[in-house]
Each structure stands twice: as C-alpha cells, then as structure tokens.
Amino acid sequence: MAYRKTPAEIRRLEATRERLVSCATEVVTEVGWAQASVSAVADAAGIAAGSVYQHFPSKSALAVEVFRRAAGREVEVLGEVLHAPGDPVERLSRAVEVFARRALQNRGLAYALLAAPAEPAVGAERLEFRRRYRVLFAEVVRDGMTRGALPQQDDEITAAALSGAIGEVLVYPLGDPEKRAVDTFIAELTAMALRCVGAPRD
Amino acid sequence: MAYRKTPAEIRRLEATRERLVSCATEVVTEVGWAQASVSAVADAAGIAAGSVYQHFPSKSALAVEVFRRAAGREVEVLGEVLHAPGDPVERLSRAVEVFARRALQNRGLAYALLAAPAEPAVGAERLEFRRRYRVLFAEVVRDGMTRGALPQQDDEITAAALSGAIGEVLVYPLGDPEKRAVDTFIAELTAMALRCVGAPRD
DNA sequence: GAAAGAAGTGAACCATCATTCAGAGCTTCT
DNA sequence: AGAAGCTCTGAATGATGGTTCACTTCTTTC
Numbered sequence: 001m002a003y004r005k006t007p008a009e010i011r012r013l014e015a016t017r018e019r020l021v022s023c024a025t026e027v028v029t030e031v032g033w034a035q036a037s038v039s040a041v042a043d044a045a046g047i048a049a050g051s052v053y054q055h056f057p058s059k060s061a062l063a064v065e066v067f068r069r070a071a072g073r074e075v076e077v078l079g080e081v082l083h084a085p086g087d088p089v090e091r092l093s094r095a096v097e098v099f100a101r102r103a104l105q106n107r108g109l110a111y112a113l114l115a116a117p118a119e120p121a122v123g124a125e126r127l128e129f130r131r132r133y134r135v136l137f138a139e140v141v142r143d144g145m146t147r148g149a150l151p152q153q154d155d156e157i158t159a160a161a162l163s164g165a166i167g168e169v170l171v172y173p174l175g176d177p178e179k180r181a182v183d184t185f186i187a188e189l190t191a192m193a194l195r196c197v198g199a200p201r202d
Numbered sequence: 203m204a205y206r207k208t209p210a211e212i213r214r215l216e217a218t219r220e221r222l223v224s225c226a227t228e229v230v231t232e233v234g235w236a237q238a239s240v241s242a243v244a245d246a247a248g249i250a251a252g253s254v255y256q257h258f259p260s261k262s263a264l265a266v267e268v269f270r271r272a273a274g275r276e277v278e279v280l281g282e283v284l285h286a287p288g289d290p291v292e293r294l295s296r297a298v299e300v301f302a303r304r305a306l307q308n309r310g311l312a313y314a315l316l317a318a319p320a321e322p323a324v325g326a327e328r329l330e331f332r333r334r335y336r337v338l339f340a341e342v343v344r345d346g347m348t349r350g351a352l353p354q355q356d357d358e359i360t361a362a363a364l365s366g367a368i369g370e371v372l373v374y375p376l377g378d379p380e381k382r383a384v385d386t387f388i389a390e391l392t393a394m395a396l397r398c399v400g401a402p403r404d
Numbered sequence: 405g406a407a408a409g410a411a412g413t414g415a416a417c418c419a420t421c422a423t424t425c426a427g428a429g430c431t432t433c434t
Numbered sequence: 435a436g437a438a439g440c441t442c443t444g445a446a447t448g449a450t451g452g453t454t455c456a457c458t459t460c461t462t463t464c
Contacts, residue, residue: 002407002408002409002462002463002464003408003409003410003461003462003463004409004462004463005410005461005462006461006462009410009411009461009462013411016411034322037450037451037452038451038452038453039414039451039452047412047413048412048413048414049413049414049452049453050412050413050414050415050453050454050455051411051412051413053452053453053454054410054411054412058452058453059451059452059453117319117320117321117322117325118319119319120236120319123319127374130370130374151397151403153390153393153394153397154390154394157371157387157390157391157394158394160367160370160371160374161367161368161370161371161391161394161398162367163370164366164367164368164369164370164371165362165363165364165366165367165370165398166363166366167366167370168332168362168363168365168366168367168369168370169359169362169363169366172329172332172362185359188355188356188359189359189363191355192355192356192359192360192363192398195353195355195397195398195399195400196363196367196394196397196398197397198397198403201353201400204432204433204434204437204438204439205431205432205433205437205438205439205440206432206433206439207431207432207440208431208432211431211432211440211441215441239420239421239422240421240422240423241421241422241444249442249443250442250443250444251422251423251443251444252423252424252425252442252443252444252445253441253442253443254423255422255423255424256441256442260422260423261421261422261423
C-alpha cells in the first residue's frame with residue numbers, strides 16, 4: 001500500500017468538514033436557505049464548489065446537517081431547563097425565557113430554524129424538531145396536571161400551541177426591536193405562555 | 203376598426219381567467235406551491251402553458267392572486283365573527299371554532315395558506331395576512347381588557363401567540379385524524395385559546 | 405526522489421422550469 | 435368572403451444552480 005490517511009490528515013479533513021458546516025450555518029443565518037447556494041457556501045468556507053461533495057453527497061445533506069446541529073442545540077437546552085427538578089410552572093417559565101433570549105440573540109438563525117423557506121429535506125427535519133418541542137412541552141404540561149398545578153387539558157394540543165405561539169411571537173417581533181425593552185417583551189411572552197397552560201394567576 | 207371585443211368575448215376571457223385561478227388553487231391545495239408548475243396549472247385548466255401569460259404577467263402574479271383570494275375569504279369570515287356584537291370572550295371562542303372547522307374541512311388549502319413552502323412573493327403575502335389576523339385578534343383582546351373581561355396583557359403579543367398557536371395546532375393535527383373526534387379537538391383548541399387570553403375559568 | 409493514491413479545483417454539464425414567440429386558428433366587422 | 439386583430443398553442447429559449455469530471459496539487463510510502 002502506498003497511501004493511507006494519517007491521523008493528522010483525518011483531523012484536517014474533519015476540520016474542513018466542520019468549517020464547512022459552520023460557514024454554511026453562518027451563510028444560512030445571514031441570507032436564508034434559498035440564497036445559500038453551494039458556491040456561496042463553498043466560498044465562505046474557502047473551498048471550491050466541487051469540494052463540498054467530498055464531505056456531503058448533496059446540497060440537501062449539508063443543509064440537513066446544518067439544521068440538525070443548530071436545532072439540536074436548542075432542543076437540548078430547552079430539554080435541560082424543562083427537565084430540571086422543581087415546580088412545572090416555574091420550569092416552563094424559565095424555558096420560555098431561555099428559548100426567547102437565545103432566539104433574540106441570534107434572530108437570523110432563529111428565523112432559519114423556525115420559519116424561513118427551505119427545501120423539502122430541511123422542511124422534513126423541521127417537522128421532526130417541532131415534534132421534539134411538542135414532546136418536551138407536553139411532558140411539563142402533564143407533570144403540571146399530575147401535581148394539580150395545572151387544570152385538566154389536552155397536553156398535546158397545549159404543547160403544539162405553546163411551540164406555535166412562542167415561535168410566531170419570536171419570528172415576527174412586533175414593532176421596533178429597540179423600542180420595546182427585551183426584558184419587558186420576554187416577561188409578556190412568558191406571561192402569555194403561563195396563561196396558555198392555565199397556570200394559577202398571582 | 204375591424205375587431206373589437208364583444209361583451210360575450212370579454213365574459214369568456216374572464217371566465218377562463220377565473221377557471222385558471224380556481225384550478226390553480228386546486229393544484230396548490232393538492233400538491234403544494236412548489237409542485238404547482240405553470241404547465242401543471244395550465245393542464246388542470248385545460249389551456250396551454252403559454253396562455254397563462256394572457257391572464258397573468260408571471261407565475262408569481264398568479265400565485266399571489268390564488269393566495270389572496272383564499273386567504274382573503276378566511277380573514278373576512280374571521281373578521282365577521284370577531285366583529286359581531288357581544289361578549290369578546292364569546293366572540294373569540296366562536297372565531298376559533300369557525301377558523302378551525304374551515305381549516306379541517308380543507309386541510310390542503312389550510313396548509314398551503316399557513317405553512318407550505320412557497321416562493322418569496324407568496325411568502326410576503328402570507329406575512330401581510332398574518333398581520334391581518336393579528337390585528338383582528340388584538341382588537342378582540344383589547345376589547346376584552348377594556349370591558350374588564352380579560353386581565354391586562356400585551357394585546358399584540360397575545361394576538362401573535364393566538365395565530366401561531368392555532369396555526370400550529372391545525373397544521374400538524376396530532377395523531378390519526380379519525381381517531382380524535384373533530385368536536386372534541388375543536389373544544390380543546392378553543393379552551394386553549396381562552397386560557398391563552400386569560401379568560402375567566404368556569 | 406518517485407510512484408501511488410487521495411483531495412481539491414472550477415469550468416462544463418445537465419435538469420428544471422418560467423418565459424417567449426412565430427405561426428395557427430378564431431372572432432369581429434365591412 | 436376577406437381583411438384585421440385577437441387568442442391560443444407548444445416547442446424553443448434562457449436563466450438558474452446543483453452536480454460531475456478531467457485535471458492539478460498535495461500526502462504518503464518506499
């Protein structure tokens with residue numbers, strides 16, 4: 001045998017792949033899925049368009065990877081907050097705040113994940129992640145009902161409503177972003193979410 | 203002058219245009235915006251692809267017309283119910299029911315209007331119609347607050363949340379459509395909407 | 405240093421549609 | 435009937451952008 005990938009070479013290839021994914025994420029964040037052409041992404045990563053195909057079998061596969069990474073982080077964070085011990089209402093409240101703060105911190109990415117027009121493969125992935133959000137929310141709602149902290153309700157409908165409501169409010173933030181203080185905005189959003197699950201009023 | 207459109211001829215052309223719009227709506231309902239190519243739509247209407255351009259300057263213009271017609275009907279219906287005289291909570295409740303029933307009656311169209319991937323021109327139109335939904339919901343929420351029927355809240359956030367929540371619940375109806383009785387589903391959805399605005403509990 | 409094999413390049417290729425257009429077929433009016 | 439002007443057709447055109455591939459460049463091994 002005259003050639004065998006050396007560990008350093010493997011690392012270098014993996015690093016290139018990582019860079020490709022993260023540059024693609026940036027491009028998508030900035031210009032959306034539709035405008036993120038293979039050559040734009042390749043340029044951003046400093047490689048030729050053809051080289052993308054050394055790392056991914058198709059543009060779709062790269063797009064799905066980008067989506068999974070970014071969406072996966074969000075689901076993970078949300079899951080941690082929601083699975084923390086303690087009062088379900090308190091956990092939901094914190095989860096909404098964390099989710100909203102992260103989305104407002106990186107609006108471009110939030111929009112890309114939640115609502116931006118995308119090719120079918122990414123759309124399918126989005127469905128899957130929405131499902132995960134619903135599962136997480138449904139758990140905390142069920143928990144609240146079990147503990148008697150929340151009124152009886154259809155946990156799956158409430159969960160879908162929560163993810164839809166929060167997404168809509170965050171994606172089309174109302175009015176001038178500067179005008180409305182972020183904290184006030186988040187407080188109102190959280191209050192809405194708590195009303196939505198029927199949490200006891202103060 | 204040797205030729206002038208006769209009234210009958212004008213009617214015939216308008217009828218063709220109407221047929222084109224309604225056939226396009228059907229195609230979009232069935233296969234979504236992405237798959238609704240000019241030739242597919244023309245075939246459905248029984249005309250040649252080129253003839254579409256006798257009635258619309260571009261595919262986008264036709265798509266926008268299709269969207270406006272269908273979405274306009276929904277906004278109108280919703281507006282009528284929400285503007286009826288009477289208790290705001292009652293009006294909201296009826297509005298959610300009407301909206302949901304119509305959406306479930308024609309899921310394909312509901313999906314096309316609310317969430318299906320679409321070209322930018324349709325996306326822009328969708329934003330405009332979402333804004334109209336928000337305006338309608340915000341009005342009823344304000345009305346409720348004024349009358350003391352609803353707790354103080356940010357009407358715009360609640361309105362966005364309502365439209366997002368209802369849309370999400372309807373677009374990804376949970377489980378088998380047959381399994382869950384439509385009436386139960388709608389009752390739960392309505393209950394959620396009322397909690398969301400903080401309506402007094404029974 | 406040279407052979408073997410992999411990665412990287414980017415211009416050419418190709419598929420997909422929206423759009424155009426030259427000609428065929430109608431309708432209107434004299 | 436015939437001229438004029440319109441609608442309709444559908445194959446050709448054109449733009450876009452993902453994908454391929456012959457070639458170059460780099461790495462490894464001996």
